[in-house]
Amino acid sequence: MDLIAHHISHRFGALEVLDDVSFTLRSGEVVAIVGPSGCGKSTLLSILGGLLQPSAGQAEWRGAPPPDSRNPLTFVFQDFALLPWCTVAENVEFPLLHANLSERERCAVVDDALRRTSLSDFRGAYPRQLSGGMRQRVGIARALGVRPAILLMDEPLSALDSQTRELLMEDFIRLLADGSMGAVYVTHNLEEAVRIADRIVVLSRRPGRIREVVTIPLSRSERGDIHAREQLLALQSDLWSLIREQAVEAEREVQHA
Amino acid sequence: MDLIAHHISHRFGALEVLDDVSFTLRSGEVVAIVGPSGCGKSTLLSILGGLLQPSAGQAEWRGAPPPDSRNPLTFVFQDFALLPWCTVAENVEFPLLHANLSERERCAVVDDALRRTSLSDFRGAYPRQLSGGMRQRVGIARALGVRPAILLMDEPLSALDSQTRELLMEDFIRLLADGSMGAVYVTHNLEEAVRIADRIVVLSRRPGRIREVVTIPLSRSERGDIHAREQLLALQSDLWSLIREQAVEAEREVQHA
């Protein structure tokens, strides 16, 4: 299943947020979206997932979603969006309730998702009893439970400590390895972007336009090598200077005007 | 003004969260706190700032706060805690309203704080109209406005893109440069910790105990040098392996039990 951003523009009232953004996510690919705060990354993701209607253009899909997917386009939200009246387990179970699953199967799926996010000890806790990082993990566990064809992730690891992040990142990479699942991965962390993405879409400051699309020249499995490490690090700092050269000056201008 | 964690322990019901945590923050120092998700970092910060009463031990301070400080111990919250019914400017103004300031002075302070966080264009926007990163910046602007003696920051840059983060980090470093302001800096980003902190307190998995206190052997101003870069990078990866060797195995055990 491919996902296509087709000349998407969006404005909130008078505020132009996205300007003619187009790209294609091929089946099993991971596209990272990076760009300055407030440039429209979350907005773009909402449009791609059908939660927002763009002012112009549209999101499209092509091909068939995998038959076992319970929700082809699945979000991991930036603000987690947990149901405060549901326990951790119930939150993860929530999207499965209307799927065609037996009680038993559902439990198994929930258990699996919680184990993968190290939340098994907190099955019965309510969101208000969780730390920020734990909430984020609940959001990820919920998304994993529905076997998405494409994951739409909005800074899914931002509130996590480096260890947990490392572990979840490895999990993501393992999940994505067989090529059945694609992802749009919004992040502000270039290291993450370089590690996980096939391509990186760099957005400009608001209104977000595509500045660059950077293809990572290594397959994800190759990136674990010690050789590759160097290359990735270089890629990352190149990307950083690219972003920097484009935006920092402009930002500074505004900031110290 | 020094801030002292004096044998602090805390439990939520049956859940032991902090276990005998002690350290001292000397005037003008920055202490970073790192540790796995859910280990009690936010809880510790709440206790230090007087928002939570620990089950045992206590937070103490020593010396006098600077005379021009409007709120010696000031938080930057992990969940931002913005008033949804106030615009960006009003949110920043909020803690200043009961300070002894003229309308004019207050405006100047707000303007300055907004400019430093590149939010001047969004003075009149409501929180729901902001992106995640912008909300976080409002929280930072609000904290800067009160001229804290000690900033208690809970992952203050987690939702920001690398550019903005870079800029705000530089701002923080500049603010901290004259030694009048100290900070407790909770982060999951070792790079940040190494760049900004004088000491790094490494907490273990829940119940959070102090595993290590690592002192950074360079002054903050020296860390900008190209020489120092290397050294810091090394420090960072040392730290990472330290955390890793301590916790990852245990985590893995639980996770794939």
Add this chain to the structure above:
Amino acid sequence: MLDRAGEQAASPPADINAEARPVAFRGAGFAPKAGRYSGWIALVLVLGLWQLAGSAGWVNPLFLPPPSAIALALWKLALSGALWNHVSASVVRIGAGWILGTMAGVAVGFAIGLSSLARGVGITFISALFPIPKIALLPLLILWLGIGEEPKIATIALGVFFSTAISVYSGVDAVPRNLIRMAQSFGVPFASIVRRVIWPGALPSILAGFRISASVALLLVVSAEMIGAQFGIGAFVLQAGNLMQTDQLLAGVVVLSLFGLAVGKLINLLETRLLHWR
């Protein structure tokens, strides 16, 4: 080093575009906006049907006079000038009663929402006193306050008080605790927290309470004007009921309804004004 894929990779190839289907929009609904006219249209429809039923003789006009008869009664009343007397007398009572009841209700509601002692005592007393029928208490009110304006205003104020207090305290309960902690962390004084955090946070619930209490005030004007009132919409309605003049009775009811509509619109306005941040 960077492999800049540039424009051609950024836009989808045109040839496979044919089979692409738009992503279904899933974010629709759950944000109802009241149409400007739908309410009025429905109202007119119902009135039309009612008139038809009356004219066609489907219902006994004694049981349910048609709108035309009610309008006529209202018109006569307006011409005679009595309408104005009745309305002005009642408006003063309703206004004064509502304001008093609301002030007391908001104060008690905040107290219950903020203090443990007030909560224990307040909820018990509200539970015990709210269900006391005002009609049963009228003799006591007359005895204590006479038959002037005081007992009439007190009746309305009493009715308004309870439901306002309940709405307010449940609104206070619903204010997110993290915002209060934030304010405390900045050393904001208690009064300021109440005014700038708890009040706006509870406002949605308080306004919903006002919607209820305004209607209750209108409703209670009839009970209030049982107390020896010579003028007033309530007194007029009571007299019409006693004399079985159903057209006049309904004319009085229509006046109360019109007030209700006006107050409803006012609260809509307040909501869009004060809760625009939602």
Add this chain to the structure above:
Amino acid sequence: MLDRAGEQAASPPADINAEARPVAFRGAGFAPKAGRYSGWIALVLVLGLWQLAGSAGWVNPLFLPPPSAIALALWKLALSGALWNHVSASVVRIGAGWILGTMAGVAVGFAIGLSSLARGVGITFISALFPIPKIALLPLLILWLGIGEEPKIATIALGVFFSTAISVYSGVDAVPRNLIRMAQSFGVPFASIVRRVIWPGALPSILAGFRISASVALLLVVSAEMIGAQFGIGAFVLQAGNLMQTDQLLAGVVVLSLFGLAVGKLINLLETRLLHWR
């Protein structure tokens, strides 16, 4: 490379400890818990004062009989078995009226909260019809529904309906939109979103509405039983009023109050049960 400062740096040096002051606790308050007894103690105090005022002859016992007289009247009533007849007749009416009114109110409240058309029509009609006084309509209710149980139940149901509908729809309005978007993003069907997201999100407000509507139902039993009721607390209160048997009148009122207290406790229980996630 790492300079492990270890234990001695981790704990503060003991010698400067002397001048350290604890950080003031700023997070207190704003979480009132109703004490178990404060309400009852206050109630007993008020009753005691009232009894004292009666015994000391400060108030005329004809108009405000002391609690002892009311208790006696209640006791006699209970002994004669009439209390049971009255209470059981009223409980059926109150229960049926409350359930009907609540069901309709919840349904209409959800419709208003979810659909634009229902919102426009619903709010207009509620604003227009809520302020219609039930007492004024009694003659018409008798004409339409007779003098059986129907008009009595209808009176109560009508009173309950409006305030429930308002509480419910403002509760629905307050459900965070991001949770609804989340549910939509998982393709959760409409009915499920309503049941699993909107219902629990609106529940705090709905329960506050129940607190109001339960009291309203108790309150309206007097108006309802103006319609040719042979038994019932309301009928009993009305007759006692006509005969100036104020002790009996207040005994009836006390029964309503006790019901109110019971219902209040029940809703407290429901709140702690259903809203424990807050």
Add this chain to the structure above:
Amino acid sequence: AASSEGRCQELLKAKIGVLRLSSSAPVLIAQDKGYFKEAGLEIELKFFDAAQPIAVATASGDVDFGVTAFTAGLYNLAGKGALKVIGGMSREKAGYPLIGYFASNNAHAGGLKTPKDLAGKRIAVTQTGSSFHYSLGLLADKYNFKLAEIKVLPMQSLSNAAAALKGETVDAALLPVSTARKLIDDGGARLLGWVGDETPWQLGAVFASPKALGNKPLVTKLLAALARADREYHDVILASIKDGKADINDKTRPLLEIIAKYTNLPVEQVVGNCAYIDPDGKLDVRNVANQIEWLQEQGFVDKGVGVDAIIAKEFVKAD
């Protein structure tokens, strides 16, 4: 003989709306002593707490017959053909205290001693157009003052009116003896006189819904049973009345106990509270016509309603 006949025949069913007041005594007696049954009727009593709803319920057909006081509302309903009067019931009559004029203590001290002094005072009644209001009108005619000189305050309920009197917020009030007794015993008000002594008039009536009127045997049997009870009530209780109080003796006790049972009052209170009822159930038609005219003058009854239109002549025994 009547009973054996009743057993073979189907009993005619009907509902009567009544107040829990002694003014309905004959209905209560007839029901309790089985006179209705003996007349071939199966009667169900429906109790109300005010006169008006009985008239409305009769108009709507929820009860077939009503027994209560005349009110403006009743005349308005009757004028629209929704019910008709078929017989007389309680009357204001000298020597039978029913409704009294009561003065507040302050007004009494200030010179309000007799009903004649009521001119120019503030007087509480239950409702505009009620029997109390009419009584005041009659009083005004008798003592040649204008009703407009009195400030008539409708209090909607007896307890409200009593409270206004006790609270000294009105000078006087018209109250039934059942309501006023406690007030008087308590020293809360002063009795000025009884309406029956000043201006006797036809207070109450029996009326029927149009549907019941169509059933002639039903109406006839009902009136016959009522007449039997009227007679007994008159001969046993009313005959024993001295100083406005019935005697409690072996003869009166059974009837008094029936009344006490239905009105929820102790026998000791029932005795001072006995309305006069004509032994033959006659109706003072002339007074009814007068009532209607008076109410029309006040604007309480629609013009064009005549006494002939509201009385079922074939059943009414005129006085």
